[in-house]
Structure formats: C-alpha cells, structure tokens
Amino acid sequence: MKILIVEDEVKFSDYLRQGLSEAGFVVDLARNGLDGHHLAMTERYDLLILDVMLPDVDGWRILKSLRESGRQVPVLFLTARDSVDDRVKGLELGADDYLVKPFAFAELLARVRTLLRRGAVTATETTLTAVDLELDLLSRRVTRAGRRIPLTTKEFALLELLLRHHDEVLPRSLIASQVWDMNFDSDTNVIDVAIRRLRAKIDNAFERKLIHTVRGMGYMLDTTGKV
Ligand code: CA
Numbered sequence: 001m002k003i004l005i006v007e008d009e010v011k012f013s014d015y016l017r018q019g020l021s022e023a024g025f026v027v028d029l030a031r032n033g034l035d036g037h038h039l040a041m042t043e044r045y046d047l048l049i050l051d052v053m054l055p056d057v058d059g060w061r062i063l064k065s066l067r068e069s070g071r072q073v074p075v076l077f078l079t080a081r082d083s084v085d086d087r088v089k090g091l092e093l094g095a096d097d098y099l100v101k102p103f104a105f106a107e108l109l110a111r112v113r114t115l116l117r118r119g120a121v122t123a124t125e126t127t128l129t130a131v132d133l134e135l136d137l138l139s140r141r142v143t144r145a146g147r148r149i150p151l152t153t154k155e156f157a158l159l160e161l162l163l164r165h166h167d168e169v170l171p172r173s174l175i176a177s178q179v180w181d182m183n184f185d186s187d188t189n190v191i192d193v194a195i196r197r198l199r200a201k202i203d204n205a206f207e208r209k210l211i212h213t214v215r216g217m218g219y220m221l222d223t224t225g226k227v
Contacts, residue, residue, distance in 0.1 A: 001116055002026040004043070006036030006062065007051040007078065016049070019105045020112070033057030040066055045073055047115055049108075052079040052086070060093060067094040067152070072140070074115040074153040076108075084189060091193050094152040097180070118157055128163040130223045133202065133210060135163055144202060154179065155198045162211065162221035171218040195219055 003025045007013035010031065017029045028043070030036035033054035040048060040062055048066075050059035063075055074096045079086055087098055097111050128135045132145045140156060142149045151159065157179045162170065172191050180190070195211065203209045212220050212227045220227070 001046045003047045004028045004039055004045045005049045006030045008032055008054050023109055037062045048073055048075045050075055050077055063093045063095055076111055088193055096153045130163055130166050149201050158194055158198055166221045166223050169214045169217050169220045
C-alpha cells in the first residue's frame, strides 16, 4: 500500500513518514504543495494525506485537481482549523476524512487503515442493484440507467450502505458510525452535506428519486416507488 504525504512542517512530516513506514506502508513525502500536486497527479497511490495549509499550492487545490481529473484515490485531510466551514468545504471538494491537529499517531493510523480497508473488496457479491441503479463493488463503478456516475470514496460507501439496506430508514447515527467510523451526534451537518452531494449525482437528472429524507428519522433508498 502506497501513501503520499503532503506536509510542509519538517519535523511533523518526518514523524508521520517514519510512523507510517514502520506500520508497513510505502510512503512518499512532498514538503510543498507544488511537488505534492505533481506527485498526486502523476503517481499511483492508495491514499493521500494532505495538509490544508501549504505555502504554495494548498491542500484544497490538490484535492480539487485530483477530483476534476477523475482520480478517486481516498484523501485524508490534516487541518489545524477545526471549523465546520472548513470541513464542509473539504467534503464538498471530495475529501474522505479529516484529522484536526494535534492528533495522536494511533488515531491517524486507525483512519488510514479504515480508508484503505474501504478501498479493498472483500465482499462475495460484486454488484448491488436497485431499480436502474447499479453499483459494482469490484470495479467501484456506479451507473444509473447505464450512465456512469463518478463518486468519491465516501459517497460510494454511503451509497453502498443505502443499497445494502434499501427500503429501510437509516438513522444519521447509524450512517455516521458505518460510513465515517465515528460519532457525529453533534455535527450531523456533515452527513446531510454528503447526502445532498450524493443525491445531486444519483437523482437530480432522473424523474424517479431513489434517495429520500424521512423527516426526523434519517434517510432511505426506496425501490418501491411508493414514497
Ligand atoms: Ca502546513
């Protein structure tokens, strides 16, 4: 598993590189945004760890370039700023997870493993379908009515969860624990933003809506057409 770290703080980035190398990962390190951007766009990685605040090309711009070019590699953001606005901005650009500095290395390692595990396929069934929506777990392709729909890693996990439990109401707390591996009780906004993005991709262009809000309860993917 190959990981790219883009982080300009020398001691901190050395510490991350050493820790992840000791944990068995192959690690590339870029100490500025320009090098990081170049590596992210030309090399193949299983995961990117991006610092938001970089002196030249910031983490957001790197992420934006990646997603605009269709690269679905999972991205973990490191940010010193713990504001909802920053987190929402990152999510909207297609980030998969966040860590706010300072954090324990064990926490980083846990998040990295979760993101990589999600990228690997262990399921025996390879396709999930609902109405005209199809999600291929092996190729990680999603189509609706035969039309390809590019999703971020997080959106894919969210859609996979909704599909596996179609026609069941999924509470936000369940979505938070299953898709984000964390408790978002105090910040359900993150889930709502992700659902909104997913809906825009899955439902906006189609008359028949599949993803529904069940007021006060959560979300549901409906295959009956009765909602
Ligand atoms: Ca920095």
